[in-house]
Amino acid sequence: MTEWFQGTLGYGFGWFVATLILILMIALPLMLAVAMIIYADRKIWAAMALRRGPNVVGPFGLLQSFADGLKVFLKETIIPSGANRGLFIIAPILTFTVALIGWAVVPFGDGMVLADINVGLLYLLAVSSLGVYGVIIAGWASNSKYPFYSALRAAAQMVSYEVSVGFVLISVILWSGTFNLSGIIEAQRSHVFFLNGFAFNPLLFPMSIIFLISAMAETARAPFDLTEAESELVAGYQTEYSSMSFALFWLGEYGNVLLMCGMTAVLFWGGWLPPIDWAPLYLVPGIIWFFAKIFLFFFVFSWVKATVPRFRYDQLMRLGWKIFLPVSLLWVFLVSGYLLVTKEQCPVGTTELASVRTDDEADRFMPSCRSQMPNLTGRDRAAGAHQ
């Protein structure tokens, strides 16, 4: 599409228009997905509590989220007189923006990615670390006790869990040999016999569990929702917010949860690949597999929210620093040690890598050597599946 626009509108402007359209093609369905996932969350939660959940607006209550959206849109925006006005308004916008920009590097299907950058994973880590600013700024700018407590909790909580998330990502990168998300997905093709996904690897499966739990802590979902624990902090950093600024926090939060579910799918469960490397399964478009995986992990998030009681703050810190950090550090040693023992180093100064043509030959070497194999024709079994 970019080429077509560049041909008709000139190189620079055509690129601009094409990118703008692609961004809208991601952002608008994402908004719709967030609205529906809020509905799904409430339905799942209600079903586990033997309630009916939203069931009045529209068939099966499907339009509930839109009714709620309309309601908050029509409400009055209240800015407390003691608040720091500029920052008070910026905070929800920041949260919402950060929740959206992470999707720029997520591959939805084979080649269906807005920005196929080779530091994709680092970009996602950077974006997820920015998410804390919306909460901190909101808590501070509200000039109120409970939001401020919430902001301090959020700062400590998100920084703590980012450390173990970093180690989890390092072990994934070691095994895939690239930071590019499409490359990481390709590396998972028939990773364990005929199964697509790093999570089927016994060495990486514990890391996928740590990642999922850390993702819950990063997005401050229950049972780690100490930043908005209503029994202690009213509504945490959202206490002073009303109307659309409140809705932006709400949307941003669910957007982040979806992004974390997507990251779990991309990093450990093969992204848009079907779970089993079997040709008929490739007839289903990759984007459907990806959405199905996102929804599966969202169901796990809801399930945990409905069943697990909230952590105490010292327990949260203990889990992050005394359990996840040492375990993930040990696992980085195990993964890198296993790779060192079983794979050969990239030979320097020879043409050995240039002669590698198939996957089985490439598997002899360290995963990171793949970028030096110009004649590797891609995943050979993938080519077979597309024919």
Added chain:
Amino acid sequence: MIQAFAFYLFAAIVIASGVMTIGARNPVHSVLWLILAFFNAAGLFLILGAEFIAMLLVIVYVGAVAVLFLFVVMMLDIDFAELRSGIARYWPFASILALILLAEIVFAVMAWNAGTVVAAKASPAAQGVPNIELLGRALYGRYLYIFEAAGLVLLVAMIGAIVLTHRRRSDLRPQNVSHQVRRRPEDAVVNMNPGVGQGVEL
């Protein structure tokens, strides 16, 4: 054209937010301007083609260091009147420092114009190879010992910081999870059958 526009945009915001960092009256605003400066500096690195360093700048400085700054600054109890009263006392010293810095910058620019010590400027990157890999090869190949030594220095600094600030408190009773999990009803509950008017002896 677009590169020049992006460069001037990022550079202007870096300088403006740098000025606001020292000019803002509220320390929290200062930290937020500093974060904006970091962020746009990352943009400048991106234009240079150093995407790995750009991302690291955001992850390390914006994502971790600045959060801790903000954390500390938000909790500080700062008396602005007292801070400003010091200006009269310190400005001669401060202006000497500023002059020295200015002289150093001028000197550095002159030296740079005269030609670098290294004979040829290295090309930034080979085409098609991600610069993470190039950086990795340089750090873990040619500069391995220096890199490991830097890591060791950081480790010592970290241990030092923990040793200096850690204090044992005797008045705390921390939670022992394995102890709680190991506890069985038999350890906690005793069935007694006291006689009438005697009460229980534990």
